[in-house]
Amino acid sequence: MIYYIVAVCSGMLSSMSNMVNTKAGECFGATKGSLINYWGASVASLILIFATGNGSDFTLSYMKTVPPLFYLGSVCGLVALVLLVIGTQKKGSSASTILLLFGQLLATIILDYLFFGKFHIARLLGIFLILVGVSWKEKIMNGIKQEEEKELA
Numbered sequence: 034m035i036y037y038i039v040a041v042c043s044g045m046l047s048s049m050s051n052m053v054n055t056k057a058g059e060c061f062g063a064t065k066g067s068l069i070n071y072w073g074a075s076v077a078s079l080i081l082i083f084a085t086g087n088g089s090d091f092t093l094s095y096m097k098t099v100p101p102l103f104y105l106g107s108v109c110g111l112v113a114l115v116l117l118v119i120g121t122q123k124k125g126s127s128a129s130t131i132l133l134l135f136g137q138l139l140a141t142i143i144l145d146y147l148f149f150g151k152f153h154i155a156r157l158l159g160i161f162l163i164l165v166g167v168s169w170k171e172k173i174m175n176g177i178k179q180e181e182e183k184e185l186a
Contacts, residue, residue: 058118067114135163
């Protein structure tokens with residue numbers, strides 16, 4: 034049960050982070066706002082590492098033993114953050130968050146197949162339903178926007 038609560042809290046923090054990063058992107062630009070986010074997260078991570086007593090393992094010689102592929106996670110995260118900030122500025126928080134979820138689910142289907150040989154059509158159909166929902170919401174919102182523009186004209 035605790036893992037479900039943690040997952041829900043993580044999702045809420047992710048959405049809040051998205052909005053804060055979008056506002057930072059509006060102030061500084063998407064890439065500079067993302068840099069500020071990663072700098073702050075790096076400082077917080079270093080404090081946490083040393084506060085928990087795990088700092089002695091954090092050396093350059095140890096970092097050299099880690100396969101380079103594992104450092105791609107930060108690059109992927111940075112690119113994802115910049116794209117999320119741009120998407121949120123253009124389409125709003127709910128659409129960008131839902132599309133983020135769509136992308137994550139699609140990636141998990143692909144990775145599950147590539148790494149574990151597992152594929153379930155039900156997951157693909159579920160992702161398709163999410164995409165249909167976002168498209169429907171966008172169509173409704175565009176209709177509302179057009180009606181508001183007509184009233185103002």
